Amino acid sequence: MGILVQEDKGLFHLQSAGMSYILQLVNDYPAHVYWGKKLRSGSNLEGLLNLGGNRGLDRLPQEYPQYGTGDFRTPAYQVRLEDGTRITELKYSGYRVVEGKPSLPGLPSVYVESAQEAQTLELTLKDDYAKLSVILRYTVFEHTNVITRSVEFTNAGETQLRLQRALSASVDFSSGDMDMIYLAGAWSREGNLTRRRLVQGGTTIGSRRGMSSHQLNPFAALVKPETDENHGEAYGFSLVYSGGFEAEAEVDSFGMTRFTMGLNSFDFAWLLEPGEQFQTPEVVMVYSSEGIGEMSRTYHRLYRTRLCRGLYRDKERPILVNNWEATYFNFDADKLESIAAEGAKLGIELFVLDDGWFGKRDADNSSLGDWVEDLRKLPGGLSDVAQRVNNLGLQFGLWFEPEMISPDSELYRKHPDWCLHVPGRRRSEARWQLVLDYTREDVRQYIYESLSRIFSTVPISYVKWDMNRCLTEIGSAELPSERQGETAHRYVLGLYELLERITSEFPHILFESCCSGGGRFDPGMLHYMPQTWTSDDTDAVERLKIQYGTSLVYPVSSIGAHVSAVPNHQVGRITPLSFRGDVAMSGNFGYELDLTKFTDEEKELVKEQVANYKQIRSLVQQGNLYRLQSPFEGNETAWMFVSDDQREALVYYFRVMAVPHPPRRSLKLNGLNPELDYILEASGEVYGGDRLMQAGLALPDIQQDFVSGCYKLKVQE
Incomplete structure (x- = not known):
């Protein structure tokens, strides 16, 4: 188990409980040999790499390929030397094996809690002419089919080097007969599952927006054409980074597929002075031989327990009500208290004050950066509102957008050079806003002081950290001309530095990331904030797709999901409160509306929903997710949550539109123990686990649109 090295054969075998990843030195180039189901050591593994004679670098399946020496496929890196040339050639220099998993300086990453959980292989490659030293870092986990990869560059010479491309991982597959799965979309329709057959040439996704983006998520999977949710091989790639990224699957003329992932090379450059180092973000690679669903559950377990951190990592998340869609900017302390009071009667645990509490913020065209209470709206300040909320038995939460600045703000009038800009x-x-220059220490210090002043004086238990625009005019007044290409990455590094400082100093606060919804739903942010506002679109029908797609890689404990008013504010659709509740209860549950406007009947239903979620939330947030029916493939959606011991399960079924004279339907379940009997709570009927998975659970025939059902199953004692 772990990392097995056969030095005489130049073979490195990374082995987990159910997976092997093998690389071998070929003329001092690290070559990719195998990635898949676990292989026994000593099974003539060196014979797996069938080169068929000297075919040159264009046929060699490399681990970290360069350009300019005979390989014409996509390179993993490129360096410009002081004389202007761009040719480098990295050759093997040595290795070491480290127990556990080292952290990455300045970057979020997956971690271990004991050295016995993982082993790390560090391969050192060198270009003696350029005096470039590179460490390829691989961590393999003992009990899960995960490998993480990153790269460290060092200028070991006496002249400058300039990185022009620095990806985190490259894997060469022997076959081009594969599909690529990724998450596409736009603002308010994030997480659309897209599956595309690979053909000769490149299939590329990425972001040049300075954030991971609504449009394309920093995740992709390569799967066999026959792979589905429960069967077949899947290879997942997820970048732990919150800025611009790129991922490409390139099928060459020989039918091989090269997959690369890392920082977006567009407009990227990094100057390495003698002795300086550069660390790339981490790619988390997951192998599954049991379909896309098992790949997802591997990511869920890893990200929930070894990426997220802090007091709330393993705790049940509170049920909240947010005032945004209830009041927008038009509120006072009495109105906020009235919503919180109604929430307290219904069993809600947290009240969140959203945008509009600071500066002179009566609309979204001013005051970002002026993080001081607006005493016109709130004469008693935030402390008064928080005290009123606490007196009702609720926790108090607050919205910020700390990375932004309004031209109409006191901060901008005082520091117009503090935004990203080009003179x-x-x-x-x-x-009506610009982006603060987080490459600057003085900017980060100002934001730290502004937020910590409030966090230290107001009883806040939750913060929604928003970001509502992409980066443009990406330049910094603080950086010299030769380092302007570093601005976008330095922005992200500055953000991470501030988040590390803030979240460490205020560990009692539950931070939720937001970027106009899911524009920065990525593993990098989850390292600091264990949950994310999934989308600004709260329509329950749209959320079926958004939450289904997002679950491809992200755990349910990270997916913020709220019930909102109807007609829905984004699409105008009217759906039943029960349907909206069942969709939202499939994530981190809350409400985003004016509770005081509900009828008595609606309040009773909300009270039931809240009480129900308190019973099931540990299973929803910490259980194993099985996707049963896809909203991308039809009129019906279904998923279920199963406890680790398989003794408890929760099934959700949704049908969007009614179907005239439908056939009898049964829903085949998954993840249960076929040897155990389960009681259906609603009826008391007992079903065998094998029966539920092979024959299914009968669905009622309800003739109306927007039907949902929740089915609780427990093992018969």
Whole structure:
């Protein structure tokens, strides 16, 4: 188990409980040999790499390929030397095996809690002419089919080197007969599952927006054409990073597929002075031989327990009500208290005050950066509102957008150079705001002081950290001309530094990331904030797709999901409160509406929903997710949550539109123990686990649109 090295054969075998990843030195180039189901050591593994004679680098399945020496496929890196040339050639220099998993300086990453959980292989490669030293870092986990990869560059010479491309991982597959799965979309329709057959040429996804983006998530999977939710091989790649990224699957003329992932090379450059180092973000690679679903559950377990951190990592998350869609900017302390009071009667645990409490923020065109209470709206300040909420028995939460600045703000009038900008160029506004330059220490210090002042004086237990626009005019007044290409990455590093400082100093606060919804739903943010506002679209029908797609890689404990008013504010659809509740209860549950406007009947239903979620939330947030029917493939959606011991399960079924004279339907379940008998709570009927998975659970015939059902199963004692 772990890392097995056969030095005489140049063979490195990374082995987990059910997976092997093998690489071998070929003329001092690390070559990719195998990634798949676990292989026994000593099974003539060196014979797996069938090169068929000297075919050159263009046929060699490399671990970290370069350009310019005979390989014409996508390179993993490129370096410009001081004389202007771009040719480098990395050769093997040595290795070491480290128990556990080292952290990455300045970057979020997956971690271990004991050295026995994982082993790390560090391969050192060198270009003696350029004086470039590179460490390829691989960590393999003992009990889960996961490998993490990252790269460290060092300028070991006496002249400058300039990185122009620095990806985190490259894997060469022997076959081109594969599909690529990724998550596409836009603002308010994030997480759309997209599956595309690979053909000769490149299939590329990425973001040049300075954030991971609504449009394309930093995740992709390569699967066999026959692979589905429960069968076949799947290879997942997830980048632990919150800025611009790229991922490409390139099928060459020989039918091989090269997959690469890392920082987006567009507009990227990093100057390495003599002795300086550069660390790439981490790619988390997951192998599954049991379909896409098992790949997802592997990511869920890993990210929930070894990426997320802090007091709330393993705790049940509170049920909240947020005032945004209830009041927008038009509120006072009495109105906020009235919503919180109604929430307290219904069993809600947390009240969140959203945008509009600071500066002179009566609309979204001013005051970002002026993080001081608006005493016109709140004469007693935040402390008064928080005390009123606490007196009702609820926790108090607050919205911020700390990375932004409004041109109409006291901060901008005092520091117009504190935003990202290029001298002499116009400053593109989006939503009447600009982006603060987080590459600057003085900017980060100002935000730290502004937020910590509030966190230290107001009883806040939850913070929604928002970001509502992409980066443009990406330049910094603080950086010299030769380092302007570093601005976008330095922005992300500055953000991580601030988040580490803030979250460490205020560990009692539950932080939720938001970026106009899911524009920065990525593993990098989850390292600091264990949950994310999944999308600004709260329509229950749209959320079926958004939450289903997001669950491909992200755990349910990270997926924020709220019930909102109807007609829905994004699409105008009217759906039943029961349907909206069942969709939202499939994530971190809450409400985003004016509870005081509910009828008595609606309040009773909300009270039931809240009480029900308190009974099931540990299973929803910590259980194993099985997707049963996809909203991308039809009119019906279904998923279920199963406890680790398989003794408890919760099934959700949704049908969007009614179907005239439908056939009798049964829903085949998954993840149960076929040898155990389960009681259906609603009826008391007993079913065998094998029966539920092979024959299914009968569904009622209800003739109306927007039907949902929740089925609780427990093992018969």
